[in-house]
Amino acid sequence: MNIDLTFVGQIIVFVAMVLLLKRLLYAPINDAMEARTKKIEDGLAAASAGEEARLRAEEEAEKRIAEAKHQAQEIVAAAERRAAELQEESTLRARKDAAAIVDAGKAELEAEKNRARQELRAEVAAISMAAAEKILGVELDASRHSALIDEAISKELA
């Protein structure tokens, strides 16, 4: 059980084994493991980036939906305001038209009343002159006595 030439042989075998295993087994397997690890890390990074992009897109979509809702609310509010204004305008216009119609009717009524009054006056004057002629037995001069008759009628109608 002593150290001899086998010792030198074993050193050579061992050192050669280390160098050969490093080259033939360790390095290729380690490279494959590192390549796979890198691939997995890249995949995870890509998945993470995709997830982030999805979250960003969702946030953007939510933001846009909120903006759209806000805009829609503004549009609806503006439309409601406009509708109220139009209603108000229509009401005012209708009231104005109605007042104008009433005024026109009143004016027409007044005109009719005056015209009827003139006609009535003329007829009353004619009837009065005819009655007076019969009562007096003489023919009255319309141009001369019409002023008196109108004055009498006016007093009566007033």
Added chain:
Amino acid sequence: MQIHLDTMLVTLTVAALIIGFSLWLRGKIVDGAPRGAQNAVEALIGFVNDTVRDNFPVHNPIIAPLALTIFVFVFLCNCIDILPAYLLGHTAHLFGIEHFRPVPTNDLNLPVAMAVVVFAMVLYYEFKLKPGHFVKELLLQPFASLLLGSKNPVVKLLGVLLIPLNLTLKIIEELAKPLSLSFRLFGNMFAGEVIFLLIAMLLLVGSLDELASFGGLLSEVIGFFVGLGWSLFHMFIGLLQAFIFMILSVVYLSIAHQPAEH
């Protein structure tokens, strides 16, 4: 100077098998999901990488392959003990080789050779990475360091006189590393072999006439189960010793790579 043919033959055969396996596997390596042998080897290399990474302060590309070689080589050499003791011996005897001892780790030459290689690497890295610190440690630790710092010339002289003692102690300390590393493996495997022989001599019968008796049969049956139990335990010891040799080598090299404390 003699050479142990049994040790050389077995280690060369184991080395050739490992290299042959590596060459075979090299052509089948895939980057994708590993299968079969590649999967097993990746698990082993992953384990070795983790062990080295946990113990090593810096990256050194030779350490992990060294640890892998130690673990695989020692484990496979230890595993030869599983084969029936007479098989390789009788086969070798047919080729004219007497006293064939199949387990190369039972020969002190192999553990010492590996330990010396590791020790040489430790010394190389100690001198390469922190030469001043290592020489200072050799000469001034553990006694002279404080004494030389004294202003008293007598104490200082005492410190100088203690340098040879420090050197001796440090050399013993450093030599103890490869010595313990190699003798631990050798002792465990040799003791295992001795116990196999004891079981065979004490319990197994020597002839068919003895086997025909009740006592002989009982002894043979007990011997079989005791031998089987010891074989399984010895396999575990072989694995454990391979791991211990690997981890201690990594730790010694790791200490050599540690930055010098000032």
